Amino acid sequence: MKPVRLPASATNALPRWGLLLLCLLYILSGLIGRDPWKNDDAAGFGIMWSMANGGWQDWLSPHIVGLPMPQEGPLAYWIGAVCIQLFGWLLGDALAARMATVLFFLLGSFAVWHGTYLLGRRSEAQPLRLAFGGQPEPTDYGRTLADGALLIYLGCLGLLVHSHSTSANALQVSMVALALYAAARYFDNRSSRTTLLLGGVLGLLALTRGWVVPLALWLGMAALDLARTRKLPLRLLGLSLPVALLVGGSWAIxxxxxxxxNDSPIEDWMAWNLDHLNLPRWDALKYLLSNGIWFSWPAWPYAAWAVYAWRKQAMPLHIALPLVFCIMLTTLALLYPRSNEGALLPLLPPLAVLAAFGLPTMKRGAINAVDWFSVMILTTCAGFIWLGWIAKQTGWPAQLAKNAFKLAPGFKPEFSLPTLLIAVLATAAWILLVHWRISRRPSVLWRAVVLSSGGVILCWLLLMTLWLPWGNYMRSYATVAREMAAELPPRNCIASTITPAQRASFAYFSLAPFARLDSMPCDYLLLPGTSRGQAEQQVRRSGVTWRLVWEGHRAADRNERFRLYRRID
Incomplete structure (x- = not known):
């Protein structure tokens, strides 16, 4: 017997405009007024910026102003570079590149919603018919489950930072969601069109961040197709696989x-892909268990419950398909040689879809427990964000203000009335949402996750309004790059050993012409280091006489220093 019994009143769907507004509020927070931040965000922007300001060779060989970066794939950077060329004159290059990030996120949200809808309207997913009628229609039931899946997806803590970065990670998670949607369409009718669509999506996924993930997903779907039909999956072999190879291999060809x-990046790209395939490691399992719990919250409890609740139904497609995705992606996370959040990120779309099918079977007590946990934790987080901002602006509470300025020495608080109003309105909306949930106790399925999603969006919005100047101060290289530019004569070549993110930031903010290869003879040399002794050792090993002309650091980090040397022989 199916574990779901629901009245039609439990499947009232959210308005489409409300979901779109929620998605835009989520993704636009933190994109406007933010500098490229260090690590993946600045590095990804550097590749896009180099492509947008280069020729055809720059588009085929990804690099950051001369530093080769072929490791992942070019698709995300192609799209970002196109956005810079289209909107850079109006928005500035940094914000224009983030238009690609908005597109990536909306694509993933669309795929999660529609993939869940397709699976949710299938006959085996429908609730039991009630004795006197009144059960929901399949389309209404599918739409409500899709609303729940999207809310869970938005509430995943691990998605927050990565979905707002200009990196291949932001596109990869959306392409995994699109692959799940295409797979749901394929298993619906197995037509040639849906098979070709699935192959094309897997090929684009290979162009996004390597061929390992799409290959694992294809193998999982082939095994699922074989298990369900007891026949060789000829369409997957004869149509989707060749299309995936053609699309995914187009860049390599x-x-x-x-x-x-005069070189090809494909050898390094292949080596980066093969590096993801190793023997399972105990450290990888520990990282998955310790970090995956918070990274995929609140999706994993509902997903685990969905598998348990539907365990007696011979694995219907709405459980089996996202579960296969989760199994294959978890296996890859265990094979990955380094502990990295990027290995966990592709898990979020299938977990969100699977979690949606746990909502109709959860007991009211369990739903209330999750709600209260969300209210207490997220309201507390929002309160601390407000309290920290007040301390930063007024100096009270004194100890909290002292700690905030200790983390960012030299930071001068900025007050902006528009951002304050946005933060106040968002907080008021959260209070109204909590009141609505507690006072009315609605019976709709998505009630179990609306507080989790709303609270996460509130905290992110508060951070990206009240604390955005502090974040720029802590994580941007804009100031130190402009300081260096004042000491650098125009059109002078710079060799450097700084990180990719630092290289991208210095090139963008200072317009410094970095050498394509660090071994090229340049008049200037930019070195990182915590002490002058380390830098001097590198200078002496070069065999060239250099003179220090500038030394600087980010005000928020006195240990991370940069030194600019000029050749004097």
Missing amino acids: AAEWLQPF
Whole structure:
């Protein structure tokens, strides 16, 4: 017997405009007024910016102003570079590149919603018919489950930072969601069109961040198809796989044929992909268990419950398909040689879809427990964000203000009335949402996750309004890059050993012409280091006489220093 019994009143769907507004509020918070931040965000922007300001060779061989970066794939950077070319004159290059980030996120949200809708309207997913009628229609039931899946997806803590970064990670998670949607369509009718669509999506996923993930997903879907039909999945073999290879290999073919910069990035790209395939490691399992719990909250409890609740139904497709995705992606996370959140990120879309099918089977007590946990934790987090901002602006509470300024020495608080009003309105909306949930106790399915999603969005919005100047001060290289530019004569070549994110930031903010290869003879040399002795050792090993002309650091980090040397022989 199916574990679901619901009246039609439990499947009232959210208005489409409300979901779109919620998605836009989520993704636009933190994109406007933010500098490229260090690590993946600045590095990804650097690749996009280099492509947008370069020629055809720059598009085939990804790099950050001369530093080769072929490791992941070019698709996300192609889209970002196109956005810079289209909107850079109006929005500025940094914000224009983030238009690609908005597109990536909306694509993933669309795929999560529609993939869940397709699975939710299938006959085996429908609730039991009630004795006197009144059960929901399949389309209404599917729409309500899709609303719940999208809310769970938005509430995943691990998605927050990565979905707002200009990196391949932001596109990869959306392409995994799109692959799940295409797979749901394929298993619906197994037509040639849906098979070709699935192959094309997997090929684009290979262009986004390597071929390992799409290959694992294809193998999982082939095994699922074989288990369900007891026949060889000929369409997957004869249609989707060749299309995936053609689309995914198009960049490799073009790069090998045209040899940008008299070289091909494909060898390094293949090595980066093969590096993801190792023997399972105990450290990887510990990282998955310790970090996956918070990274995929609140999706994993509902997903685990969905598998348990539907365990007696011979694994219907709405459980089996996202579960296969989760199994294959978890296996890859265990094979990954380094502990990295990027290995966990592709798990979020299938977990959100699977979690949606746990909502109709959860007891009221369990739903209330999750709600109260969300209210207490997220309201407390929002309160601390407000309290920290008040301390930063007024100096009270004194100890909290002292700690905030200790983390960011030299920071001068900024007051902005528009951002304050946005934060106040968001907080008021949260209070009204909590009151609505507690006072009315609605019976709709998505009530179990609306507080989790709303609270996460509130905290992120508060951080990206009240604390955005502090975040720029802590994580941007804009100030130190402009300081260096004042000491650098125009059009002078710079060799450097700084990180990719630092290189991108210095190139963008100072317009410094970095050398394509660090071994090229340049008049200037930029070195990182915590002490002058380390830098001097590197200078002496170069065999060239250099003179220090500038030394600087970010005000928020006195240990991370940069030194600019000029050749004097």
